[in-house]
Amino acid sequence: MSFDDYDIVVVDSDEEFLAEAKAVFEGVVTTARSVADAQRLVEAGDLDLLVLGPSNAHEAALESFSLLLELDSDLPVVLATGTITAQLLRAALRYGLRDVIQAPFSAEEIHQVLRDSERRSKRRIAPVAPVEPVGPKAGRVITVASAKGGSGKTVTATNLALLLARDAGPGKVAIVDADLQFGDVCLVLQLEPKLTIFNAAQEIDRLDDSLIDSLLTKHVEGVSVLAAPLEPAFADEVSTAVLIEVVTRLRDKFEYVVVDTASLLDELLLSLLERADDVIFIVDMDLPSVKNAKLALETLRLLKFPSSKIKVVLNRSNAKARLDEGEIERSLKMKISASIPSDGLVPASVNEGRPVVLSAPRSKVAKGFESVAALILGEVAESAKVSKRRWK
Ligand SMILES: Nc1ncnc2c1ncn2[C@@H]1O[C@H](COP(=O)(O)OP(=O)(O)OP(=O)(O)O)[C@@H](O)[C@H]1O
Ligand SMILES: [Mg+2]
Numbered sequence: 001m002s003f004d005d006y007d008i009v010v011v012d013s014d015e016e017f018l019a020e021a022k023a024v025f026e027g028v029v030t031t032a033r034s035v036a037d038a039q040r041l042v043e044a045g046d047l048d049l050l051v052l053g054p055s056n057a058h059e060a061a062l063e064s065f066s067l068l069l070e071l072d073s074d075l076p077v078v079l080a081t082g083t084i085t086a087q088l089l090r091a092a093l094r095y096g097l098r099d100v101i102q103a104p105f106s107a108e109e110i111h112q113v114l115r116d117s118e119r120r121s122k123r124r125i126a127p128v129a130p131v132e133p134v135g136p137k138a139g140r141v142i143t144v145a146s147a148k149g150g151s152g153k154t155v156t157a158t159n160l161a162l163l164l165a166r167d168a169g170p171g172k173v174a175i176v177d178a179d180l181q182f183g184d185v186c187l188v189l190q191l192e193p194k195l196t197i198f199n200a201a202q203e204i205d206r207l208d209d210s211l212i213d214s215l216l217t218k219h220v221e222g223v224s225v226l227a228a229p230l231e232p233a234f235a236d237e238v239s240t241a242v243l244i245e246v247v248t249r250l251r252d253k254f255e256y257v258v259v260d261t262a263s264l265l266d267e268l269l270l271s272l273l274e275r276a277d278d279v280i281f282i283v284d285m286d287l288p289s290v291k292n293a294k295l296a297l298e299t300l301r302l303l304k305f306p307s308s309k310i311k312v313v314l315n316r317s318n319a320k321a322r323l324d325e326g327e328i329e330r331s332l333k334m335k336i337s338a339s340i341p342s343d344g345l346v347p348a349s350v351n352e353g354r355p356v357v358l359s360a361p362r363s364k365v366a367k368g369f370e371s372v373a374a375l376i377l378g379e380v381a382e383s384a385k386v387s388k389r390r391w392k
Helices: 015-024 035-044 059-070 086-094 107-125 153-168 197-202 209-215 232-237 240-253 267-275 287-302 325-332 345-352 364-391
Strands: 008-011 030-032 049-052 077-081 099-102 140-146 173-177 223-226 256-260 278-284 310-315 336-340
Touching (some): 008 035, 015 030, 030 035, 035 059, 049 059, 049 107, 059 077, 059 086, 077 086, 086 287, 099 107, 140 240, 140 267, 153 173, 153 223, 153 256, 153 345, 173 240, 197 232, 197 240, 209 240, 240 256, 240 267, 278 287, 278 364, 287 325, 310 364, 325 336
Parallel strands (some): 008 049, 049 077, 077 099, 140 278, 173 223, 173 256, 278 310, 310 336
C-alpha cells in the first residue's frame, strides 16, 4: 500500500505530530503548519486529500479551513483528532469536512478515506437532479429513516405501504428499497425480484416509464416494489442521481412512493430526505437509538432541514427497557407523532413474509402501524378539506 499516486497534505502546528504522520505516509506527503501554508498548496494544484491534525480540532480552525473549499470544492478534508466528540463531528459536517478520524491514524485508515472520497466524487459527477416543485399530479414521497440499524424501518415501510394501498386502491403505491447494500423489503413481502434498481442504474440513459415499470416487482395487495440490488457489491453502481431520478419518475406514476433507507446519514440519505414530502423518523425504545436520533436530528437542524416534514415514530414503545416518552421528546426536541408497540407477531410476520397489517389486522401492533398511516392519510384528508373549502 503506497501513497505514491496521491498528493496529500497534512496540516498541524505540532512538529511531533507532523513527524509521526510523515512516518505513516512513508515520507510521501507534504506537511504544512498553518492555514496560509495549506492555502498556497491548495492553490498550487490538484490535491487528493487534506488531513488536519489535532491542533485544528476546534470550531475556529475548522471554519478557516472550510474557506479553502471555496478554492477547490471537491477537495476531501478530514480531521484527525485524539478525542472525537459529537460537537466536533457536527462542526466538521457543518464546515464541509469529509470525516473525522482518530489520531494517531494508520495508513489503512487513510486509504479507506481515499477510497470513500473516490466513490463519493464518482457519485458527485452525476449531477443530482434539481429539486422539482411538486406539481398537482405528483404523488407523495414518504421516506422512512432512522439513525440506528434494526430500528424497524423496513417493517414500518412495508406495513405503511400496504395500509396506503388499502386506502388508495391497487396500483397506487410503490416502495423503493434504498437500503442499497442490505435491502430486505422483498424478503419481508416474500417477493423474488428478477430486476432491481441496479438495472435502472445500468439503463439510466434510456430510462422511461415503461422501462421503470418492467423493473417493478408486484405484490398481490397492489403494491409495486423497486428492489435493492441483489448483492451488496452492486450498491456502488447505484448513484445518488439514479435514485433521485427513479423516485422522481415513480412519483409521477404513483400516488404514494414509500422509500425505505439504510441507517447512514450520508449524501444519499440527505438527498432522499430533501426530496421527501414526509420523513417517518423511527426511534427505537433504547438509549443508543435515542442518542443517535438526537444527533441525527440536530444535524438535520443544522442543515436547515424543515422539521415540519419529520414525524417521529417510537418503535417498541412498550419495550421492557422502558424510557420515559416525555424525556425522549425533550431530548429530541420533537414530539412523538405515533407509537408502535413491541410484539412477537412482528418477527413472526417477517419470517412468514406476510406483514402484520395483513396477517393480524386486529392486533395492537397493526393498530400502531395504522397510527403511522394516519399521519399521512390524516393530512390528505385535511388538505382535501382545505381545498374543498376553497372551491366553495
Ligand atoms: N414493534 C416491533 N416488535 C417486535 N419486533 C420488531 C418490531 N419492530 C421491528 N421488530 C424486529 O426488529 C428487527 C429489525 O426490524 P427492521 O428490519 O424493520 O429494522 P430496520 O430499521 O429496517 O433494520 P436495518 O437497519 O437493518 O434495515 C426485525 O427482526 C423485526 O422483526
Ligand atoms: Mg431495513
